[in-house]
Amino acid sequence: MKKIQEEKIIFEDGLSFRSSFPSLRNYFFWHYHPEIELVYIEAPNGIRHVGKHISDFTGSDLLLIGSNVPHLNFDYGIKTNYYQAVIQMKTSLVDNILMNVPEFEKIRGLLERSYLGFSFKGKTKKVVAKKLKNFKSEQKLNALLDLIKILQILAESNEYEILNTEDTRVKLFFHDKIRMGIIYDYVHENYHNKPNVHEIAQAVHLSTGAFCRYFKKQTNLTFTDFVNKYRISMAKTFLLQNISVSEVCYQVGFDSLSYFSTLFKKLVGETPTNFKNK
Incomplete structure (x- = not known):
């Protein structure tokens, strides 16, 4: 029987976030992790399963997923070519900086609600997608500043769908x-x-x-x-x-x-x- 898995994320020295381009199309990875995750994917069609929300996307999707929210890998079952970029943020970055610096008030509000899951649309998606495609994590400080700019864009946007209406974090799922x-x-x-x-x-x-x-x-x-x-x-x-x-x-x-x-x-x-x- 397939069980929910905790993904252990390994960060490069000197970075408080991880940027990756995973390819798991033939693998059902129903998982969670403490890190907040930003995902952008381009594909003709795919499945969006975050918490209790199940739907599909066409063309592309941009998602923000909160800490310990169970989700399926967004490339599951895709048969065509696709592009996927993922950024996962350390809890220390979120808790010690983004949640405590007054200039990040809007970002704080976004991240505090991220446990519901967000799917961004329209111009917001296009602008952030372009930034993610040009994202260079090896330029450590510049990359962090770029990430904060991306979060600010998301925090100021009204082009999004809230995926869940209730708390679906993994502590509520363990009994299943x-x-x-x-x-x-x-x-x-x-x-x-x-x-x-x-x-x-x-x-x-x-x-x-x-x-x-x-x-x-x-x-x-x-x-x-x-x-x-x-x-x-x-x-x-x-x-x-x-x-x-x-x-x-x-x-x-x-x-x-x-x-x-x-x-x-x-x-x-x-x-x-x-x-x-x-």
Whole structure:
């Protein structure tokens, strides 16, 4: 059974943060760490799972994740080329400097709420993405100042989505014996067929009723809603390729083209045809 993992982050001497470009697309890494994390990823489509929030992103995503908040690696399951940059900040940097210097008041407010998880949009995402791509951690002091500037941009922005409405830090997750990795693997292997709630409940050693209650509590979604969101997420990836809407519909497991189009528009905000054309 896959369990949540604590990531042990090793910092280079003389740095209070770590900059990296991880590639874990074939690895389900449901994890947490004390460090606050800033992630930027470019990919045609991917999964965003932070705390209890589950959704997908298209094109790119910029996220700020608080200390000890469980999250899935954002490149999980991506089949195409992608770019990912991650900055993780030592708790000493956050607690001793960013939280105590009065000039960092807005940053402090942002970091204090980061346990909810933020996804940034629009101009904010574009500006920060450019800075992250030019980020040079080997220039230690300049890099720290650049990081603080990035945090200030985020702190002053109103272009963001709050991902969770409650505290999901790992202290509240430790009692869970069932791990989302089993469910993700099952759905990924069966989304195009007919995922069976009884089958996955048995795989995680719960009755069907207990599994449904557990899953709804952990994700705020029913298992059927989760499968359908996963199917639509995969459909977006296929639509970006040279595959027709009708082919994609059946490829991701829907029997009705009209239902697929209706659900796609409900979840994405536009029809599959418009999404593909755009």
